[in-house]
Every structure is written in structure tokens, then in C-alpha cells.
Amino acid sequence: MDQILQKRLIEAVAGAVIEHADELTRLDQAIGDGDHGLNMKRGFEAVLAEVDGLAGKPLPDALRTIGTQLVMKVGGASGPLYGTLFMALGKELPDVPTTVDIARAFGNAIDAVKARGKSDTGQKTMLDVLAPVHAELATGGERLLARVKDRAAEAAVATVPMKAVRGRASFLGERSIGHMDPGARSSSLMVVAVCDVFGD
Amino acid sequence: MANVGIVIVSHSPKVAEGAADMVRQMVGEAVPLAYTGGNPEGGLGTDVAAILVAIERAWSDAGVAVLVDLGGAETNTEMAIEMLDEGRRHKVIVCNAPIVEGAVIAATEASGGSPLKAVKHTAEELSPQ
Numbered sequence: 001m002d003q004i005l006q007k008r009l010i011e012a013v014a015g016a017v018i019e020h021a022d023e024l025t026r027l028d029q030a031i032g033d034g035d036h037g038l039n040m041k042r043g044f045e046a047v048l049a050e051v052d053g054l055a056g057k058p059l060p061d062a063l064r065t066i067g068t069q070l071v072m073k074v075g076g077a078s079g080p081l082y083g084t085l086f087m088a089l090g091k092e093l094p095d096v097p098t099t100v101d102i103a104r105a106f107g108n109a110i111d112a113v114k115a116r117g118k119s120d121t122g123q124k125t126m127l128d129v130l131a132p133v134h135a136e137l138a139t140g141g142e143r144l145l146a147r148v149k150d151r152a153a154e155a156a157v158a159t160v161p162m163k164a165v166r167g168r169a170s171f172l173g174e175r176s177i178g179h180m181d182p183g184a185r186s187s188s189l190m191v192v193a194v195c196d197v198f199g200d
Numbered sequence: 201m202a203n204v205g206i207v208i209v210s211h212s213p214k215v216a217e218g219a220a221d222m223v224r225q226m227v228g229e230a231v232p233l234a235y236t237g238g239n240p241e242g243g244l245g246t247d248v249a250a251i252l253v254a255i256e257r258a259w260s261d262a263g264v265a266v267l268v269d270l271g272g273a274e275t276n277t278e279m280a281i282e283m284l285d286e287g288r289r290h291k292v293i294v295c296n297a298p299i300v301e302g303a304v305i306a307a308t309e310a311s312g313g314s315p316l317k318a319v320k321h322t323a324e325e326l327s328p329q
Contacts, residue, residue: 033270035245042241071248071279075239077272079248080279116275167271 001096006062007055008197014044014051016193017186027182031169035076036182043074043082059097063090077167078183081117081126088112099144103137110134117166124162124169124176126183129155133191149195156180156188204310204319205232205258207266208303209251209273211244213237219267219300223307230311234258246273251280255292263291263316265323267303291316297323 017024017040025037046069047054054062067086071079092105110130114120121131132155136148157180164176167183206223210216216237223233234257239245251266258264266281268274274294281292293316295302306323314322 033244035239035243038243039239039245042239071276073240075241075243075245075247075272075276077275079272080275083279116278 001059003055005197006059007051009194010047010051010054010062010066012193012197013190014048016189017041017044018048020186020189024182024186027180027185030179031164031172031176032182033076033168036078036186039074039076039078040082040186043070043079046073058095060090060093060095063087063093065090077117078126078186081113081183082186084112084116085109085130099137099140103134103140106130106134106137119166122162123166124159124164124181124184125166126181126187128159128162128181129184129187129191133187145195145199149192149199152188152191152195156184159184202260202262203231203313204262204306204316205234205260205264206303206307206310207233207251207254207258207264208235208237208299209246209254209266209277210235210237210269210299211246211273212269213242215269215299219303222300223303226304227307227311231307232258232260232264233307246276248276248280248283251277252283255280255284259288261291262310263293263319265306265310265316265319266292266294267297267299267306267323268294269299293320295320295323297326301326 021037021041025034028034028036047066063086067083071083088109089105092108094101119125121127129152133148133152136151159181164170169176208216208219216235220235234254236250236254240247255264266277268277277294281289302323306319309319309322
């Protein structure tokens with residue numbers, strides 16, 4: 001992949017997470033332990049600090065390195081979960097992926113996240129954004145970027161009425177209903193950031 | 201063969217240290233023991249790199265049983281285990297047990313020379329099935 005594009009993608013994803021750190025923290029304070037924003041910010045600041053080196057690597061290597069950085073720096077459950085997502089994408093994607101490659105890799109990466117979190121869709125987690133995004137990607141066709149972007153945002157909102165059964169939010173049971181899942185929100189932010197870069 | 205080692209992974213450095221103190225009081229130096237708590241900046245959380253160090257410090261050829269508190273501690277520990285050499289990975293297991301009681305019971309079982317499987321089983325008897 002073109003180095004400049006790769007750098008813009010990394011900066012956009014990291015920037016979206018860092019900019020929304022306070023919002024992610026607020027969401028996590030409602031139904032979790034309130035560390036999601038800070039943890040993700042720490043992880044992506046570490047990624048940004050090495051953005052030039054990362055931009056110069058082949059795409060699969062860059063994704064794997066980002067995954068490792070998130071695992072090592074984030075400090076909460078989201079570290080291994082997002083780390084696994086990025087590492088699996090790195091394992092699955094070729095240097096210059098097509099839309100078909102991306103859809104396939106994304107599907108496999110989602111399976112890796114499910115295994116890591118012992119979770120599935122419908123449990124008020126990041127998977128409730130990633131899976132619909134994958135479904136949209138796999139459909140292909142016209143206006144794909146715009147559709148994927150809309151789907152990501154809608155899917156995050158759709159976690160509001162869900163009841164958490166995994167993670168810290170599950171301790172709240174019924175009381176987790178009525179709040180957006182912070183992991184779903186951070187996933188949608190990243191997907192939208194990637195779509196915006198490709199859409200320019 | 202050496203006794204099974206015990207690792208305690210808590211979100212809180214104080215909980216990890218306190219649980220380790222209780223284990224030491226119970227079994228003395230009979231089992232290799234290490235603990236870790238806190239995120240990479242020292243706040244509440246867990247740190248994969250620190251968990252790897254703790255596993256290393258409590259290493260025993262008989263294996264290592266890890267006690268964790270909340271979700272992220274488990275996920276980060278599983279990640280750390282996967283990052284170990286292939287030959288060692290299968291010798292480290294997470295016990296599904298309350299962290300303090302589990303650590304004390306697991307260490308007591310380990311101090312008698314029980315194999316890893318028995319240490320895990322004894323600790324997990326504490327959890328509702």
C-alpha cells in the first residue's frame with residue numbers, strides 16, 4: 001500500500017480514538033470501569049509515536065505491529081481484543097488488498113476477536129459493530145464506503161437497548177440497558193475514520 | 201520435580217501484593233510465587249508485559265497456575281500465555297477461581313507437590329459450577 005495513504009489511515013484511526021477519549025470514558029463510566037477512553041488513548045498514542053516507521057512497513061507488518069502495541073500498552077481488556085483484531089488483519093491481508101481481500105480478512109479477524117473475548121454478536125460489545133460492518137463490506141456494490149460508514153454508526157447506536165452479558169458491564173445486568181457500549185463506539189469511530197480516508 | 205508456581209494478576213497492585221502476602225504466610229517459600237497489578241502507567245488495570253515477567257519469575261517445570269480478578273486480567277493473561285515459547289505455553293493455565301481464596305488454596309495444593317491439573321481443580325472447586 002502507498003506509504004502516504006497508510007500514514008493517513010493510521011493517523012485517522014488513532015486521531016479518532018484520541019479525540020473521542022473523553023466520550024469513550026463517559027460511556028464506560030456508565031456501564032464499565034471508566035477506563036476505556038484513557039486506555040485506548042494510551043495505546044493509540046504509542047502507535048502515533050511510531051507512525052513514520054509504521055507507514056514505511058508493508059501493510060501486514062504495520063497491522064501486526066499496531067496490534068502488538070495495543071496489547072502491550074492499553075492495559076484493559078480492550079488491549080488484547082483490539083490487538084487481536086489488528087494482528088489478525090495483518091496475518092490475513094496482502095500488501096495491496098482488494099475489497100474482497102478486506103472483507104475476507106475482516107471476517108477472519110472478527111472470528112479471532114470472538115475467540116479472544118469468548119463472546120459473540122448480540123452481547124453488547126465491539127462485535128456488534130464489527131459484524132454488521134463486515135456484512136456490509138461482504139455485500140460489495142455501489143457506494144460501499146458510505147454504506148459501511150452508515151452501518152458502523154447505526155450499529156453502535158443499536159447497542160444502546162442491548163443487555164451486556166460479557167465484560168464488566170455484565171455485572172450490571174438489566175442496568176446495562178440504555179447505554180451505548182463503549183467498545184462498539186470505539187469500533188465505529190475507527191471504521192468511520194478509515195472510510196473517510198478512502199472516501200477523500 | 202519442583203512444585204507448581206503461582207501467579208496473581210489483579211487490576212490493583214495492592215490487591216495483588218496483599219493476596220501474595222497471604223499466600224506466603226500460608227506456604228512460605230514452598231512454591232514459586234509472583235504477582236502483578238496495574239496498567240503500564242501504574243493505574244488500575246493489567247499489563248501483558250508485566251504478566252509475562254511474573255510468569256517468568258514464578259516459573260516451574262511443573263507449570264504455573266495463574267489467578268486473576270476481573271475480565272481484563274483474564275484476557276491479558278491469556279494473551280501473555282500465547283506469547284510464551286511454544287514449549288512453555290501449555291504449562292501455564294488460568295484458574296477460574298476467586299483471586300485471593302483461589303491463590304491460597306492453589307498454593308496450598310501446590311506446596312504438597314500436586315501436578316498442575318490438581319492445583320487448578322482444587323482452586324476451581326471454590327467457584328460455583
